[in-house]
Amino acid sequence: MYSHFGIQQEPEMTSLRRFMKRLAASALGRRDDERMREELAEHLEMLVQEQLRTGLPLDEARRRARLKLGGPDALAEAYRDEQRLGWLENLGKDLRYGLRSVRRNPGLSAVAIGTLALGIGANLAIFSLVNAMLIRPLPFRDAEALALVHLLMPEDDAPGVYRRTIWSYPKYEVVRAGQQVFSATSLFTDTEWSLTKAGEPERIQGEVVEAAYFPLLGIDARLGRLFSADDDRVGATPVAVIGHGVWQRRFGNDPGVLGKAITLDGTVLTIVGVTPQGFRGLSGRAEVWRPLKPTVPFDLNEPFSHSYHLIARRRPGVSLEQVDTAVRTLGAQIDATFPVPRSVGKSGVAAVSLNDERIDPLLRRAALVLLGAVGLVLLIACVNLANLTLVRGLARQREVAIRLALGASRLRIGRQFFIESLLLSVAGAAAGALVATLSIRLASAAVPDLNAWLHGPTGGLMRVGASMLGVDTTVAALAVALGLVSAMLFGIVPAWQAARGDLTSPMKPVVGGHHAMGSRGQAFRNGLLVAEVALALVMLVSAGLMLKSLIRLNQTDLGFRPDHVLTFQIALPGDSYPPERSIPFIEQLLAKLKARPEVQAVAFGHCAPVMDRCNGTRATFPDRAPVPAGSGPLVGVTWVSPGVFDALGIRLVRGRGFTERDRQGQPKVVVINETAAKQLWAGDDPIGKRISIGQGGFRDGAEVIGVAADVRYRAVETPPGPDVYIPVLQSPRPFGLIFVRSRLPSSALVPMIRHEVASLDRDLPLSDIKSMDERYGEATWRTWAIGVLLSIFAVLALVLAVVGVFAVLAQSVAQRTREIGVRMALGAAPHDIQRLVLGRAVTIAAVGVGIGLGAAWLSSRLLTTLLYEVEPHDAGVLSLVALLLVVVTIVASYIPAYRAARVDPLETVRAE
16 A cells, blocks of 8 residues: 555555545544554564564664665655645644644734724624625515616706606606506505504504505515505505514414404505515515505596605616616606696606615715725724734744754745734634624614614615624625735735744844844834824824714704603594594694693694705795796795794794684784795895795795794704794694603603593504604714714724834834943933934824825815715814824833833843
């Protein structure tokens, strides 16, 4: 078997069999070595017996047998080369040696693993969000073929500019009949209903859809069936499909739920099916679905009732560009079918990929900015570790020189150092995955309504929620990749330096066991420190800009006082509460709540400030010259009850607010805000003037009775526009919010409010119960989240940079003990030595700050759309961050400088 031992070899085998045999022999390791020694001993004994048969004495026979067999070490090495995979055995030895080396330096190993865990963990946590938002395929069949089709309407005030809007059913019919590029189309809209008669009343999110909606998305029923064409016709039996969550919590996963009744807004529907777990519709929040035509028959013949989104599936072989080109011609057909006098432009149609609209563009930008930030943190961590491992490599120069002198190859030495870095990276990646998992769980626990918060203001078309966040296979693969990249970033340079070490310098006697470092090596380490400072400055500038935005956001005058105000939504079912009943109910509820001693003020409003959910329309002026239809100024419209200004703490500038006398049958009145007074009356006193509003039955005009302070009803970042308040007692609204001002905490008010509502209607659910402070938090969460996360990452980057500067300077002082002692022996004063060390730190900080400011100047442009009242090149932020980094770098170098100044020259010279 072993030709080196003079034994016949086995017949030739295939390359694969030979490789597998050598792999098995390498895996056996010591057991194979023992078998080899046994065969060597047996073969040696055979040769000894041959010599004995010639009449030689035993000692001479053994000597000649050994000579004939050859050296056992050479034979063993030759055997291993032929019968094993030498590179694999060497790799195993390097891994074992690397593990021992890591264990011998627990301090450095812990710092390296902890640093990588934070850097990689932050990257994985943010990437899991980016993965859910932008990368993970949408949970629909062949989602790439799905497209959202938008109706384009011209902006009257901006010729040539079109805005996307939603569809009316008659206009949709024009598109459906005229298109040839879609295999299926469906309208849908998100809504909500009061679920009653099956336990506690509940306000539930849902969608109104066509029968083609589910097949178009590729959704099959979890139980029962979905809608058929017979279900989606006017006059059909009312039916509903419920979501898995409703089936679970309201019906206990009962498989007999099919055929049971469910009551939505007083309408009894028959359950025909249950959707799969996790499906929440294109709105991302739906739990109940109803067929469109029998649900909203009144909308089917209203060409200007724009209420629906349009989803379509492209025909096979038709590209999105071809689709967009084809549908653009349909705008003229819509205008020809439903002509509208316009001063500029005509209607249009545009198709975009559903995948491109899965998230609000600002959230997309924010997620990518955060991903870039954590990438910088990991890069700083790797640069820091590269410097630390370089310093540690200097302490191992003698070990490397001895191994080279004993015959180790430079490639083997470099590989050994790289494997040690790889082991640290693998451990750091594993710890980083744990950090990411815990971070995501903590975020979900800290923000229970994360699913709702992640929905952007795009009409509910973002299908990302907390359930989609987590460490899946994609994130796990990234963890492995980051571990390898980290090992390369901070492991290759130390490995290269170790492999090119010389044999003589480390063997010379030196003071304290330290060797002088060449100027080239010191310059390289200085370069790494400069890179750390520059990268940290970029992070600090980004965080500083966002923090300044937060300060400006916090200082913004909202126009109302959000403190101590609890809000809850109330929606009166139309079947049970026609307009003549809705006003008495609201008045009774407000009266009951106002009579409670713990309530300071209470009012109704159909929308809340800072939530960007109020109505808008055109205004005209009866006492002025007529203007073309649709060309009046745009105004926001808010329906409110008497007392709303007291409940929300809105200041009345002049005139009066609404009273109980401002009701139906009395002259119509409105209150406007200051911006409306300035823009619509241009310096004149608007009190007593008349204005016509295109909503709420106020087209014939109403008298302005008061001017209120500007309130930010849109986004907090959006300056107030002209707003008009309409009294709900003159224009009934069946849904809206109740504002309750009280000194008591919200938790104490909710039971009382539930009792009072139930005393009027036990089937009326309360929903969306939140304080105004919470609503303000929801409106500003994106800016706060980005600011806080960037600040955390910036602090981490700063700490890493400071640790890097301190560690390298401290090691440099230790290595230059002999030089410092000689300098002091020749007359250098301690402050001269301190100046020497601090001068190096100042130089590193100055160069790093200079480079970092240039990089920050370029990178801060990415934050432009995320900043509020702050320029991306804010001089104050740039100057403050630059000064901070210089000061922190000097402080980090003070301890090494202090130690250098305390070197005793006599002890140094005596040791020499």
